[in-house]
Each structure stands twice: as structure tokens, then as C-alpha cells.
Amino acid sequence: MKFVTDGMLGKLTRWLRLSGYDVVYIGNLSVPEKDQDEVLLDLARREKRVLLTRDLSLYRSARKAGIKTVPIKTGDVTSQLVEISKKLGHRIKIDPENSRCTACNGVLRSVNREAVVGLVPDSVLKSGKKFWRCSKCGKIYWEGKHWKTIIETISRYNELREQTC
Ligand SMILES: [Zn+2]
Structure with missing residues (x-):
């Protein structure tokens, strides 16, 4: 959809x-x-x-x-x-593996650590396990911040949906 x-x-x-x-x-x-x-x-x-x-x-x-x-x-x-x-009439499917760029709707492609050297803060480079780059605008995403907020929203959404449906 x-x-x-x-x-x-x-x-x-x-x-x-x-x-x-x-x-x-x-x-x-x-x-x-x-x-x-x-x-x-x-x-x-x-x-x-x-x-x-x-x-x-x-x-x-x-x-x-x-x-x-x-x-x-x-x-x-x-x-x-x-x-x-x-x-x-159906559940909004939240699939972080297929996330798109929040800025431009481009498809995110998984990239390795070497590809993001100099593009993300050093602390992120050290602690991040997974990185993605937007295929359209080049914006870099990483697991930490990206996933935590998604997971929080998924659980709030699921709770709310159970209550109101
Ligand atoms: Zn983008």
C-alpha cells in the first residue's frame, strides 16, 4: 500500500x-x-x-x-x-527492515561500516552495528536511534489499537 x-x-x-x-x-x-x-x-x-x-x-x-x-x-x-x-480495515504493518528515508522517501540500502567513516559521529561508528544509506539523497541511518523510536511506536500503536478496535 x-x-x-x-x-x-x-x-x-x-x-x-x-x-x-x-x-x-x-x-x-x-x-x-x-x-x-x-x-x-x-x-x-x-x-x-x-x-x-x-x-x-x-x-x-x-x-x-x-x-x-x-x-x-x-x-x-x-x-x-x-x-x-x-x-x-487492516493493521498498519511496521517493517523496519524496509524503512524508507524520512526526508525524501528514497529506499534505504544497507551499507558496511567502512562506507560511513567520516559521515557519522565517531561514537556512532564505534557502537553502531548496522548502517543504511538513502539511495536517493545519501542520508545515513543507523541502528541505535532509528530502531529504538520505531520499537517504541510499534508498541504504543499496538496497545492503542487493541483498546479501540
Ligand atoms: Zn533520502
Whole structure:
């Protein structure tokens, strides 16, 4: 499942990418504000992406056009993941092995320690076991920070989902 997100969902976008989803974020494209709704609808239609939006009128236009869409009502990322999974009727699959770059949606490729010398702090170089590099923008990720936050979010999401479904 692929997504496209409106300008109010930057944080959710980063989380979905970390979770392994392909997400186009309107905030990453240089689109004038007045054209954004049209571009969002067009991307959803052409690339078969589910449109996530906090804008109710955009949600309605998408519904009218037969585009799969989820209206996001809450502000907290974990609750937003629950909203999406309930609306789509299945669990949002969080797969850190397939994480995408939070900045640009590029695919992360695993790289060895030698490849990141000089690109990460020395302490990270010493303690890190696994490293990834974004195939598009070159941003480096490593196991420590990357995984800890994912694991925390997964458990909060699972707890919340159990409670509300
Ligand atoms: Zn990137």
C-alpha cells in the first residue's frame, strides 16, 4: 500500500516511511498552495496511492472522484496510525527492515561500516552495528536511534489499537 499526504501530515509521513511505506508528501514537492489539492488528487489517482488528509473538503473531493482516502482527525502520530488501520480495515504493518528515508522517501540500502567513516559521529561508528544509506539523497541511518523510536511506536500503536478496535 502506498500513500500520498497533505501538508499538515509531515510527521505522520516520516513515521510511515520509517515503517516501510512509500509515501509522497506534498511538502517535499514545490507546488504552490493553490494547486496542492489538485496535485494530491492527481497523484492519488495516477499512482494508486491512498490519500491521507486533515482537510475535510479535500477528503470529500477525493471520495467523489472515487479515490481511496482516509480523513485524519487526531494530532498524535500513534492515534493517526490507528485511524488509518481502522479505516482501511487492516493493521498498519511496521517493517523496519524496509524503512524508507524520512526526508525524501528514497529506499534505504544497507551499507558496511567502512562506507560511513567520516559521515557519522565517531561514537556512532564505534557502537553502531548496522548502517543504511538513502539511495536517493545519501542520508545515513543507523541502528541505535532509528530502531529504538520505531520499537517504541510499534508498541504504543499496538496497545492503542487493541483498546479501540
Ligand atoms: Zn533520502
